[in-house]
Amino acid sequence: MPSEKQQEHKDNLTQDAEEIQPDPEVTEQGEEIKEDLDQLLDEIDEILEEDSEEFVENYIQRGGQ
Amino acid sequence: MIMGTETEYGISVKNARDQDPVAASTLIVNIYKDRGPKGITWDYEQENPLVDARGFISEGESNPPDQENNSLINDILINGGRYYIDHAHPEYCTPECTNARDLVKYEKAGELILDLSRMAAEELLPANQDIIIYKNNSDYKGHSYGSHENYLMNRSIPFQDIVAGLTPFLVTRQIITGSGKVGAENGAEETDYQISQRADFFETEVGLSTMVARPIINTRDEPHADEKLYRRLHVIVGDSNMSEFTIYLKVGITSIVLKLIEMGVVGDAFKLSDPVAAIKTVSRDLSCKNPLDLDDGRRWTPIEVQRAYLELAHKHLPKADFTPVMQDVMDKWEFVLSQLEVNPMLLERHLDWVIKKNLITAYIERRGVSWSHPRVRMMDLQYHDIRPNKGLYVRLLKNGHVERILDQEEIVYAVTHPPVDTRAYFRGVCLQKYPHEIHSASWNSMIFSLDGSSLDKILMDRPHFGTQEIVGNLLRTCTASELVHAIHGSNNNF
Numbered sequence: 001m002p003s004e005k006q007q008e009h010k011d012n013l014t015q016d017a018e019e020i021q022p023d024p025e026v027t028e029q030g031e032e033i034k035e036d037l038d039q040l041l042d043e044i045d046e047i048l049e050e051d052s053e054e055f056v057e058n059y060i061q062r063g064g065q
Numbered sequence: 066m067i068m069g070t071e072t073e074y075g076i077s078v079k080n081a082r083d084q085d086p087v088a089a090s091t092l093i094v095n096i097y098k099d100r101g102p103k104g105i106t107w108d109y110e111q112e113n114p115l116v117d118a119r120g121f122i123s124e125g126e127s128n129p130p131d132q133e134n135n136s137l138i139n140d141i142l143i144n145g146g147r148y149y150i151d152h153a154h155p156e157y158c159t160p161e162c163t164n165a166r167d168l169v170k171y172e173k174a175g176e177l178i179l180d181l182s183r184m185a186a187e188e189l190l191p192a193n194q195d196i197i198i199y200k201n202n203s204d205y206k207g208h209s210y211g212s213h214e215n216y217l218m219n220r221s222i223p224f225q226d227i228v229a230g231l232t233p234f235l236v237t238r239q240i241i242t243g244s245g246k247v248g249a250e251n252g253a254e255e256t257d258y259q260i261s262q263r264a265d266f267f268e269t270e271v272g273l274s275t276m277v278a279r280p281i282i283n284t285r286d287e288p289h290a291d292e293k294l295y296r297r298l299h300v301i302v303g304d305s306n307m308s309e310f311t312i313y314l315k316v317g318i319t320s321i322v323l324k325l326i327e328m329g330v331v332g333d334a335f336k337l338s339d340p341v342a343a344i345k346t347v348s349r350d351l352s353c354k355n356p357l358d359l360d361d362g363r364r365w366t367p368i369e370v371q372r373a374y375l376e377l378a379h380k381h382l383p384k385a386d387f388t389p390v391m392q393d394v395m396d397k398w399e400f401v402l403s404q405l406e407v408n409p410m411l412l413e414r415h416l417d418w419v420i421k422k423n424l425i426t427a428y429i430e431r432r433g434v435s436w437s438h439p440r441v442r443m444m445d446l447q448y449h450d451i452r453p454n455k456g457l458y459v460r461l462l463k464n465g466h467v468e469r470i471l472d473q474e475e476i477v478y479a480v481t482h483p484p485v486d487t488r489a490y491f492r493g494v495c496l497q498k499y500p501h502e503i504h505s506a507s508w509n510s511m512i513f514s515l516d517g518s519s520l521d522k523i524l525m526d527r528p529h530f531g532t533q534e535i536v537g538n539l540l541r542t543c544t545a546s547e548l549v550h551a552i553h554g555s556n557n558n559f
Contacts, residue, residue, distance in 0.1 A: 052443035064210030065275035
């Protein structure tokens with residue numbers, strides 16, 4: 001959620017990018033994600049379709065809307 | 066604002082000798098059984114996709130299917146949605162919803178419906194054949210399939226105002242709504258990774274087509290409602306999204322901007338000098354900070370254009386009219402723009418294009434491979450796989466690593482229950498309660514066959530009617546025949 005500071009600046013179109021700080025909660029979550037990504041990446045070769053090159057090559061659709 | 070989405074899915078059968086997407090689509094759509102009746106047809110009489118919002122009827126043919134094919138390619142769902150075969154893709158349309166939160170719920174219920182169908186269909190196939198369904202927009206060989214949004218607007222708004230007010234918004238909202246794509250297509254400039262799945266396929270500013278030379282603003286004028294009161298704006302420029310947060314913001318902020326256009330406060334204040342070029346430039350600008358040329362000589366970044374729309378919303382929308390969902394959408398819009406300004410990668414739990422980029426970048430760093438490596442392309446595709454064990458997005462979701470808007474139970478409930486506050490309620494409940502008396506239906510019609518010899522059509526030309534509040538009692542107490550007579554007798558224009 002936006003901090004109070006950001007709320008105050010909501011109406012200011014010419015807001016300086018420097019004034020905005022990363023949301024600390026988001027940064028913390030980011031660190032957790034790194035670990036979780038590692039976990040998924042450890043398993044990724046079992047999850048991905050086996051012969052990726054051939055698979056991607058053969059995935060052909062007819063155009064839709 | 067009443068709105069809905071349509072999703073065309075990519076489909077493929079692994080280890081099948083011949084790939085026949087029409088057969089595969091037909092198999093999965095027909096095998097799906099909710100508690101609604103089978104064999105009900107779609108009422109094509111209510112449709113004319115060739116009417117152009119600019120005030121003419123385009124030449125061309127739009128032939129409805131014959132009776133047998135009609136029933137084969139259409140399923141009308143008890144949640145009020147439609148499940149059918151469009152060209153060579155299975156397509157799911159949500160029921161009409163009144164707010165962004167409900168719309169996320171019904172779009173996500175569609176993914177469950179596709180996955181239930183997939184599992185049932187695989188029972189009929191040889192053991193080594195798997196059906197693979199992608200909720201994405203491209204096969205990476207120049208064939209795109211769509212994700213469309215529909216917004217019910219006031220007919221009195223000149224179409225030109227919509228074109229002028231909406232184009233800069235649609236071109237720049239990708240920085241929030243993109244699903245991410247490895248590489249380029251359709252002759253567009255090469256790149257390792259871009260924000261949007263669809264941007265490369267847009268070649269004109271305004272037009273009727275949805276399949277070739279796609280326009281940023283689509284002019285199809287098929288309101289599926291009283292044409293004197295309403296238009297249905299058909300937005301074809303968006304990506305199919307996996308992230309609940311992304312879908313929520315996409316439809317939430319777009320409906321807010323359309324309200325601003327209805328209020329006449331946008332005008333052509335943010336007119337871009339070349340929207341068709343800009344849509345591809347924005348898609349390739351992973352910083353979201355490269356300035357775009359405005360028609361009047363100003364140069365604004367995509368974030369600045371988005372922020373300008375947000376400021377207009379703060380300034381002009383009366384606070385008293387804010388629903389909790391609208392307020393939440395505004396807060397999240399502000400939050401996302403402020404984070405994008407600092408570093409887009411901070412949104413690695415929120416936005417599809419960032420979630421995907423983060424995952425692929427980590428893989429590339431770990432393995433020391435390039436963006437064009439087949440495993441990387443496979444990851445891009447498989448991010449959109451709807452299977453719980455195979456889909457990369459679904460795996461991240463299951464591990465609690467992406468933001469949610471909803472509880473899973475709400476999504477499951479939405480598979481078999483219509484929204485209560487639009488005409489989808491009437492449609493969904495009728496299908497459940499009177500399966501033997503309904504002959505056909507469409508977005509704005511329900512046709513009953515009471516005695517087997519004649520048909521009674523109830524027109525539902527007002528999407529705000531047919532709600533639980535208005536017809537709940539009738540539907541609870543009436544037989545089909547009583548219902549038809551009560552509605553015809555009341556002069557109640559649905």
